[in-house]
Amino acid sequence: MNIVNILIAGVGGQGLVLTTEIIAKAAFFAGYEVATNDVIGLSQRGGKINGSIRFGEKVPTPNVPSASASVLLGLEKLETLRFVDEVIPGGTVLMNRKEIYPNPVLMEKAAYPSNIEEEIQSRNVRFVAMDSDEQAKAIGNIRVANTILIGALSTLVDIEERHFAEAIVQSVPPKTIRANLQAFVRGRELLGAPVSTELPEEGAKEAAATPTAESPYAEVAVKEPHPMDPAGGEMSVVNDASAAPKGDPATKASAPEMEVWICTVCGYAYDPVAGDPDHDVAPGTPWEEVPEDWTCPLCGVGKDAFERQ
Numbered sequence: 001m002n003i004v005n006i007l008i009a010g011v012g013g014q015g016l017v018l019t020t021e022i023i024a025k026a027a028f029f030a031g032y033e034v035a036t037n038d039v040i041g042l043s044q045r046g047g048k049i050n051g052s053i054r055f056g057e058k059v060p061t062p063n064v065p066s067a068s069a070s071v072l073l074g075l076e077k078l079e080t081l082r083f084v085d086e087v088i089p090g091g092t093v094l095m096n097r098k099e100i101y102p103n104p105v106l107m108e109k110a111a112y113p114s115n116i117e118e119e120i121q122s123r124n125v126r127f128v129a130m131d132s133d134e135q136a137k138a139i140g141n142i143r144v145a146n147t148i149l150i151g152a153l154s155t156l157v158d159i160e161e162r163h164f165a166e167a168i169v170q171s172v173p174p175k176t177i178r179a180n181l182q183a184f185v186r187g188r189e190l191l192g193a194p195v196s197t198e199l200p201e202e203g204a205k206e207a208a209a210t211p212t213a214e215s216p217y218a219e220v221a222v223k224e225p226h227p228m229d230p231a232g233g234e235m236s237v238v239n240d241a242s243a244a245p246k247g248d249p250a251t252k253a254s255a256p257e258m259e260v261w262i263c264t265v266c267g268y269a270y271d272p273v274a275g276d277p278d279h280d281v282a283p284g285t286p287w288e289e290v291p292e293d294w295t296c297p298l299c300g301v302g303k304d305a306f307e308r309q
Contacts, residue, residue: 003056010075025167027055035062144183151187
């Protein structure tokens with residue numbers, strides 16, 4: 001097969017490294033030769049960053065040639081626009097509608113572009129935009145937003161669903177496996193792809209990572225024709241937060257409970273387990289003990305702008 005080139009663009013703190021790892025592992029589990037590039041840019045929270053994954057029968061170099069990306073996975077709107085010209089004609093741009101204002105915008109020295117989607121749509125690409133943050137909130141964990149994008153991406157590449165599931169369970173913290181697999185399923189559903197509806201029980205990491213006849217990922221879903229026009233130039237918008245699955249009480253009860261505080265301005269999630277070591281908040285620091293002068297690493301607002309998720 002020809003080499004598949006995937007670019008990922010976002011800002012520091014959005015989980016780009018983990019997203020790259022999951023996709024690369026899935027391609028490796030599918031039997032492809034895989035090469036990834038180190039994250040390029042400012043890796044601290046708020047700095048623009050990007051990474052790449054290449055897979056195929058033979059990958060001579062990890063560097064994606066200019067304007068040859070098969071898929072651009074955009075974790076943030078403006079960063080997606082920055083890299084749209086790296087996509088081949090007829091390639092796919094898959095974007096989260098999240099907006100994270102860079103410092104010039106926060107300092108009122110520049111305006112955040114209001115026509116980003118129109119600019120991307122004007123290119124000769126397939127364009128899918130979705131509010132994956134809102135979908136993740138409906139699942140119950142804002143931090144699985146990127147896994148929703150991975151689920152959507154899985155419908156665009158020749159990698160079986162079970163390989164993505166295996167990569168997820170081997171990459172994410174054990175207590176978030178179920179939420180991440182729910183997010184992966186949701187991403188596939190948003191693009192109209194068939195999915196395995198059962199999920200492994202929380203904590204069943206080893207069993208989930210090794211598909212068996214009883215495993216929910218032992219059978220590979222049959223791929224239907226993709227809903228996007230293969231001729232390119234079409235735009236599919238997945239934006240209705242009301243369409244997100246609300247789940248029944250049993251489903252909600254089985255999801256891992258996490259005390260996460262969400263910035264109401266930019267959507268940044270403060271997780272007491274991880275803390276914010278870059279800003280002198282040690283891992284394991286509960287919200288009540290975070291210094292009162294601490295500010296959101298992405299947009300700079302104070303603690304009073306956060307709400308418990």
